[in-house]
Amino acid sequence: MPVPPEVSIIIVHYRTPALVEALVASIHRYTQSTTFEIIVVNNDSSTTPDHLLSLYPDTLWIDSGYNAGFSRANNLGLDQAKGNYVLLLNPDAEFRDDVLAPLVAFYKLHDADGKLGAVTCRIHSSKDGHLQVGTGIGFPSLGQLAKINPLYLYACRELGISTRKVYQADEMHYRDHPVDFVSGACALIRRDKLVASRLRFDEDFFLYYEDVNWSLRVLRAGYRNYHCAGIMIYHVNSASTGRSWAKDMQMQVSSYLFYLRAYSPVKYWLIGGMLWLNYRMNIYLLTRAGQKEEADATLSSFKVFRKYFPYVWQKYYPSSPPDHAYLRYEAYGDPS
Numbered sequence: 001m002p003v004p005p006e007v008s009i010i011i012v013h014y015r016t017p018a019l020v021e022a023l024v025a026s027i028h029r030y031t032q033s034t035t036f037e038i039i040v041v042n043n044d045s046s047t048t049p050d051h052l053l054s055l056y057p058d059t060l061w062i063d064s065g066y067n068a069g070f071s072r073a074n075n076l077g078l079d080q081a082k083g084n085y086v087l088l089l090n091p092d093a094e095f096r097d098d099v100l101a102p103l104v105a106f107y108k109l110h111d112a113d114g115k116l117g118a119v120t121c122r123i124h125s126s127k128d129g130h131l132q133v134g135t136g137i138g139f140p141s142l143g144q145l146a147k148i149n150p151l152y153l154y155a156c157r158e159l160g161i162s163t164r165k166v167y168q169a170d171e172m173h174y175r176d177h178p179v180d181f182v183s184g185a186c187a188l189i190r191r192d193k194l195v196a197s198r199l200r201f202d203e204d205f206f207l208y209y210e211d212v213n214w215s216l217r218v219l220r221a222g223y224r225n226y227h228c229a230g231i232m233i234y235h236v237n238s239a240s241t242g243r244s245w246a247k248d249m250q251m252q253v254s255s256y257l258f259y260l261r262a263y264s265p266v267k268y269w270l271i272g273g274m275l276w277l278n279y280r281m282n283i284y285l286l287t288r289a290g291q292k293e294e295a296d297a298t299l300s301s302f303k304v305f306r307k308y309f310p311y312v313w314q315k316y317y318p319s320s321p322p323d324h325a326y327l328r329y330e331a332y333g334d335p336s
Contacts, residue, residue, distance in 0.1 A: 005035040007100050008083030008191065011091050012073040014043040019092045019236065021052050024059060026095040034100040039080055041073040069326055070184065071201035071210045078200060081191055090185040092236035094126050099233060103188050106228045111190075117223030118189045118215060120182035122173055126234035133169040134183030135227050139216060140255060142267060145274040150281045172227070179227045180219065184211030186233050189218070197221040202261065204316055206326040209254040213261055249304050250329040256312040257327050265317065272309050279305060304329075 009027065013020045024038055039060045042049070049061040062076055074088060085104060103121060110116050123132045138144065146152055147163070156163050193199065199221060202213055215225055259271050279302040286295035308329075315321050 003035075005037045005083045006104060007034060007036040007085045007087050007188075008077075008081035009036055009038045009087045009089055010074055010077035010081065011038065011040045011089050012043060012070055012077070013040050013047065013091045014067065015047065016091050017047050017052070021055070023089065023091060023093055023095075024052065024056050027100075028056065030095045030098050031100050032098050034098075034104060036100060037081075037083060039077045041068075041077045043067045043069070043073055069206035069210075069328075070208075071205045072203045072326070075200050075203065078191075078194065083191060085188055086191045086194060088184055088187045089233075090235060092126075093123075093185060094234040094236075096234055097232070099231060102231050103228065106231065107188055107190070110226055115223055116190075116226060117193070117218035117221070118182045118187045118225045119228055120179075120185075120187050120226075121228045121231035121233060123183060123185055123233055123235045126236050131170060131173055132183075132185075132235055132237055133173065134185060134211075135173070135179050135181060136169055137167045137172075137180045139180055139212065139262065140258060141263075142271050142274055145271060145278060149274070149278055150285055174229050175227075176229050177227055179225050181212045181215035182225050182227070184214070185235050185237075187211070193221075193223065197223075203324070204261075204320050204326055205254060205257060206250070206328045207254065208251040209258040213258050216262055245300075246329060249301070252301065252304060253308040253312070253327060253329050256309050257316060260312055260316055268313065268317075275305055275309070 011020060011023065020040060024040075027036070027038065037058070037060065038056070039062065040049070040052070041062045041064055043064050043066070045063070045066070049059075053059060053061060060080060062080065064073055064076055068076070078086065085107065087100070087103070099121070103119065107116060107119050110119070120135050123134065124130065125132055153163060155161075189199075197218075199214065199218060201210055202217075205213060218225060259268050263271070279298065283295055283298050283302065286298060312327065315325075316327065
């Protein structure tokens with residue numbers, strides 16, 4: 001029986017073939033002693049693997065057959081993974097040093113009790129080197145929404161109460177520490193824990209918040225997540241999605257599915273009430289201040305909220321819909 005690789009690297013690809021090829025090249029270039037396999041799950045029917053496989057024939061290329069999104073594509077990769085560990089990597093990531101050996105060593109060091117869940121590392125922009133924050137403490141919640149309510153902010157200002165966040169990511173990302181959620185751009189976990197605790201990704205998520213939801217489920221399975229400050233990868237960020245209103249709205253509607261999966265029905269609707277209140281107050285204040293562009297953008301976002309917040313409840317509560325449709329903002333990209 002062949003010896004399994006130490007790490008199975010899963011990369012979800014969508015319309016960024018040059019970046020995926022650069023990532024695979026960097027993995028081969030910098031990995032020194034750790035055995036690995038690379039699994040690329042392709043969500044873009046127009047991309048063929050010929051050039052990549054001519055350079056790196058050991059790469060496993062899986063065609064999903066459609067734009068399966070992040071959750072479903074990662075699950076397709078997990079189904080084929082054979083490594084002791086699984087490393088999830090975004091297609092626009094890049095190694096500039098040996099990442100696998102120190103990351104696995106860090107995992108083993110902190111897993112003496114078998115309770116370590118997912119581990120992530122520092123992520124910096126490959127364009128200008130700035131720190132990218134996708135990992136942290138404190139899940140999106142009713143309390144967080146209350147703390148951005150205009151009345152709450154006004155009261156804090158009048159009473160001299162600081163609104164500075166307790167968790168300062170720009171500082172904490174340079175320290176090893178436990179976290180609540182890890183970035184799906186780079187996350188390592190033992191494969192046997194994924195299997196034993198049924199920690200596949202929730203396939204109702206199309207894009208965004210699936211890693212936050214997954215991190216919460218890892219914690220609820222009895223594990224702890226961790227950030228490793230001494231290891232670093234580089235990341236373009238949004239290379240396959242770009243920056244757009246549709247992307248922002250996909251993030252918004254995906255957050256509603258996170259609330260539904262994370263909290264009780266009562267809390268879900270309390271969160272909806274707080275969102276409604278925040279929207280109405282901000283639209284009024286922006287309009288009164290003559291900030292028409294910001295008011296119009298907030299109003300457009302509010303309209304999306306009014307449509308999708310009840311829709312998420314109707315479609316995805318109490319479980320996945322019979323048609324197995326993932327949650328996708330209607331204007332987001334090409335469905336093929």
